Amino acid sequence: MTDIAVTELVHREWVLRARPSGRPLPTDVELIETTLGEPALGQVRVRNLVMSVEPYMRGRMGGGASYAEPYELDAPMLAPTVGVVSRSDRSELPIGSLVLHDYGWRTESLVDADDCRRLRHDDLPAALHLSALGIPGMTAWVGIDRIAQVRNGDVVFVSSAAGAVGSIAVQLAKQRGAVVIASAGSPEKVELAKELGADTAFDYHEGPAKDLLRTAMDEIGATALDVYFDNVGGQQLEAAIRVLADHARIALCGMISVYNSAEPVPGPSNLLKLIWRRARMEGFLLADHLHAREEFEDEMAALLRDGRIRPVHTEFPGGIAGAWNAFVGMLDGAATGKALVPLAPSI
Template sequence: MADTRQWRLASRPTGTPTAENFDLVTVERPEPGPGEVLVRTLYQSVDPYMRGRMRDAESYAEPWDVGEPMQAGVVGEVLESEADSLEAGDVVTGNLLWAEHAVADADELRRVNPDLGPVSSALGVLGMPGITAYFGMLDVAEPTPGDTVVVSGAAGAVGSVAGQLARLSGARVVGTAGSDEKTDWLTDELGFDAAINYTETDDLAGAMAEACPDGVDAYFDNVGGPITDAVWPLLNVRARVAVCGQISQYNATEQPTGPRKLGKLVESRARVEGFLVGDYQGRWGEALERLSGFIHEDELQYREHVVDGFENAPDAFLGLFEGENIGKQLVKVAERDV
């Protein structure tokens, strides 16, 4: 029997995760049962929300078990099929494992058309992150022409798409990111109207106010913490805040504190709403169609930050919290057999 490798959760992190929390094991390659397929991973996704699954606490995603393989979004190639709907050579995407090979129910996989673009984009702009940006921006933040929209974590997989969707809605878009390389990408290539490198200012509130002279009508928040504090006083009447993530808080070991925010909501009659892409499952098709259309018309740019080699998956994940990625962080696990 052939072998395969998996990353397992070795231990739960306290604070910022480290390499010690992950364990690389070699196991027997699983065989597909009836209705299942064996998938060889081509690309594996690492995402900030996975930090929550390392914790032993109820949240919107199940905690991972210590000693067990971890789940991840994967784009892979079908090696063996015991299902009528898929055959060997098909490229598919779905929630599989941090693994070089995994079996999955064919019904839980989505076929990826390799002619439409790089298959890896099914984990980024044409996958969960892009769809998250789509519904969070268009359904929750609801930009209208002339609005000022702020996106935090704007150079990430979700933020970069969210900001461009706001621009396509006719809004003025301001992004925050953690390096000049990122802010340059936002303004020079993605069409953001302004971008703030939050690591280079000691007056974030002032920089935000300067970037948003007409206040803030919508805020798409991936980061939280001091960036949100800088946006808050600028919220206009009937502003919308779409809370997608709070990566600045994920590694906190104590309950983070900050300025109390609810009073401002009365003054501005603003709405703050958390959302999860999973709640829009029935409308993913709509999102994918529109996102592909924008890419095809050259209206939507994206970037992928690919780390090569399955053995580097934990490093790629840890890098998310260091802001190492521009665009979607991926791990390239294997070449496609063509």
């Protein structure tokens, strides 16, 4: 076994100390220093290069019912992370290989080989494997292709269109020949959505969602929506339901408008429209589509290399010490596209 680092490492990691109620607080977590030893049998040691912070992590911190297991108290949290193998005796994971794993929120990780995936398109930058070529990109791809089944000529509305998933969903919908309406949370993000290909876009802060969406539709001559790719829920979901075309499709990807709510939030009041329009509203999880990962990766890698998809991400400063502020900033809308935390210089 050959090592590119010292045998025993002092590293830092974020530990969950309390379950947040409402907006997460700095007292809910603690950055600690600890020692990382030799990999056990079947493990590799990874020097982490970049980690992501994502909205679903808020649910895991809370400990309530969710599609993902809650984080344990007084234990390091988890996050999708790309790193380079620094110690290994596994032929399929040699030293120096670029890998994806979930043991982020720390500078170094001991990872079971079965929980560590060697990246196939390792000529592309590490950050892309967490954005356009990672979970956000594949989530957008599944929602656009498999759930909403976007076709040429469809009118597609994408909420949170400057976010990690939404920014890719806009571009994939345009690749499929759709007319795209986008919403975002600031004038700058609205302009970005248009740069990514949206035919029109609006800032959802500027008025009632139903009025803003109707105005956007009038601008492009659309009378109804064929598809709504929902990252937000709340008023924007209700607004989209009001103007659905017959046999429209709604892909429920996320509901960031309710993630920090301490009390239950009422749902749309107009679900009867789904019956009238014979529309389909379907939630989806990426875990149900992992069998298609290589198909997605090959298509997305080609689109990235050709410049037909523009990756959008925000890198928060401070390394591991800045990870908590990055997470809270992402929840507050400070990130454009994917929120990333560089942990070490890339290879």
